[in-house]
Amino acid sequence: MWRTVARRMVIMIPQIFLLSILVFLMAKAMPGDALTGLLDPSIDPASLEAQRERLGLNNPWQVQYWDWITKAFQGDFGQSFRFKMPVSDLIGQRMMNTIWLSIVTLILTYLIAIPLGITSGRYNDTWADRFITGYTYLGFAAPLFIFALLMLWIFGFHFGWFPTGGSVEPGMKPGTLEYVLSKFYHLLLPALSMALITTVTTVQLLRSEIIDTKQKDFIVTARAKGASESRVYNRHILRNSLLPIAAFFGYEITGLIGGTVFIESIYSYPGMGELFLSSISLRDFSVVTALVLLYGAASIIGALISDITLSAVDPRIRIK
């Protein structure tokens, strides 16, 4: 098992390396650079040219790439042109916001998915099931960014139950209980909006797994041995049905990355997704490449986690 993990880690290196070249080339292929937007006639074009030279933007791509990757290996992702601060500090500042948002979203996703999936699967073709599947279809159909806006309008503005932007009340002192509570309060609505949409896949998956499992022979056997209905569901069906859900966990992380990009910009929540979008439009390359690399690594690690959890919960599966 540990050998597998180690081997997967080793494979990760060329994967990330390839990803980094791809990302770098694509970033360079975008028209314009960080200085293009600076259309100011009072600035001498010669001084812009000097800045480009200083930033190394005039070098051939392989030179630029080499400069970048060697530094990146030492943990130095360069300086953000827009923010005028080291990219690693900048991302560090934003990353905690995104991580908290993702964790709360994940917890909410499972909190919603498991009871709904079980109810729906256990009592399939009842009204409760129809109601739940109806909700999942709605969830599949509703685009996240529209739904999030709707939630923001209803619960943020109309009822005023939740704050409508930012990650914390202005003026709070970091470290106090008040600060933590305010942070949690601020990310509850964005996380809930995202969870309500992303959870529907899990609900559906769980439902069909349960329906599937409950017709298996070993369940018939269990019933024949006189096991109570709750024992049949909790010990036999649920355990087996949760397998694919557990396997999905890693990929859920990847999905969250896409989701947070929208959610963060709708809720003006300063996290990595928001930083990613704005850095692309302003051609802040050093930030874009660092973020894509980070996202790429997160997806690869997510897939790895999935595989590992799968082998942990299902003894039949052994990745070699």
Added chain:
Amino acid sequence: MMRSFRFTRSAFVPMLLALVLLLAACSSGNGNEKNEPPPADSSNKPSPTEEVKEPTPEPDDGLYSIEDFSNVKKNEGTPIENGSLTFGLVSDTPFEGTLNFNFYSGDPDSQVLGWFDEGLLTWDESYVFTNDGAATYEVSEDGRTFTFTIRDNVNWHDGKPVTAADWEFAHLVIGDPKYDGPRYDSTFTNIVGMNEYHEGKADKISGIEVINDKQLKITYIESTPSLLTGGIWTYPLAKHIFGSIPVEKISASPEVREKPIGFGPFKVESITPGESVVYTKNADYWRGEPALEKVTLKVINPTTIVQQLESGGVDLVDSFPVDQYPDNAGMSNVEFLGNIDRAYTYIGFKLGTWDAEGSKVVPNPKAKMADINLRKAMWHAVDNDQVGKQFYHGLRWNATTLIPPSHPEYHDSSNPGLAFDVDLANKILDDAGYKKNGEFRTNPDGSELVINFISMTGGDIAEPLAQYYVQSWKAIGLNVNLEMVEFNTFYDRVGANGEDDPKVDVYQGAWGVGIDVDPSGLYGREAIYNFPRYASDKQDELLKKGISKEAFDVKVRQGIYKEWQQLMVEEIPVFPTLYRAVLVPVNKRVLNYAIGDGTNVYLHQLAVSQDKPFVAEK
């Protein structure tokens, strides 16, 4: 030659041009035939006590006019003690956090800065420096040497006085070759000795002399009227704080990002990076103790601005998307202030190329658009009056010349530009030999004429608007191909880096103009941003005269730019399409607030009439 087109110095919020350009599509248009700009009195020179008109909330024809807006808030009620208010910074990205006037580059940062720091000089409604600010100035006989005196009671937030050395220090830092901000421009290169210092040949700038603690003398290379309209750097840098930090490290230092310092009416109490700032009053402010106890600034997304305003979540915002105005004109808890934007939208014709070696434009007499008749016909073919009404509900309106009415002293309102006249356009083309071959016209020599037109994406209106122009030109028999491109691609192809895309013949762009009226940075022979690549001797002469010594006389300067505006109408390297309005909603409890320049309303007077903001009645 000196380039001194100033983009950005507005009353207390310099703005980043790129952001202005991104604004491409919003809303506006008044549209009477004459395009009379609003008289200066109603829109640019209000005094705080002046009686102002109530904007008509719902005009019968669904059209609005900037003339119905005031730029000064009506005062209803009396100020309360220890009030506080919330300012919404409308942006879909967090502010960068480079919180120093000497280093910031984005407009969001300048909004944050405007509350706690300011320039040493202020200017009047014609954008000319006055002696009402934190410093006063005197000009020498030859107009090149300025002596500044900082008022005695001007202190940094930490209590240390703002000194002449701080002012000099700002120049030393910006001129330093290791300086990483965007400020080193013609304002600095025009100072005697700056070049030597920038190249490392001198330790000091010979043209800057600290006379004593409070007095500074700066000598400029060229004396031009542009010096008085933003051509002087007025933001000191606290030497006792930044003096010990290496220049390249200042912009990332905590003294800029976490505990920024200024000498403005409010002090920064706490910052949540990218999302909010809490300010408290600076009781020691040189103009007097501010009326408000606390100001909270928070970033709000443009998609939720209306709800934030209605619920009282914010009292005022820095800008309001004009296309949302018609649906919200009746919002009961706010007053909409309006002003004419220092910007115009235009259609440009590519008439040449950029010579990177010689740093100048090279007009090409054989360019596809080189025939003046073709350009003239294309201007006559478009009805910008209707564009303003249909697309922007009157909040953008037909533009006539290249100096917008935001500069009432220089905008020539008697110049009508070229009017919409399809018959005339057809006649011009017929006379010039562009014969119809089926649906479309050919070149006079019989070859096929296909015109490539690019326009920027952004907003719902961008594409339909560009399509409208294509159709208008089709109506006079011109075959125009439209391509919609994103901002960076657009300026890349138009030639922001000097490499013009030869496939572009016509483009639609926008400029935000600075407080100085001199247009040579956009149309001069040596300006890379002269995207049409137009140049003529006549224009060279006028642009030179406009910043000459004689032009210190406003009357003379007006005459010169009147002539230039007319020249542009005759030669049409570009033609202006729309002028625009800026609207700012302000909660009714807010007192003493104004937008625009030279209003004599200052932030320390800002107050509120009750504890809680008014909430909109549904």
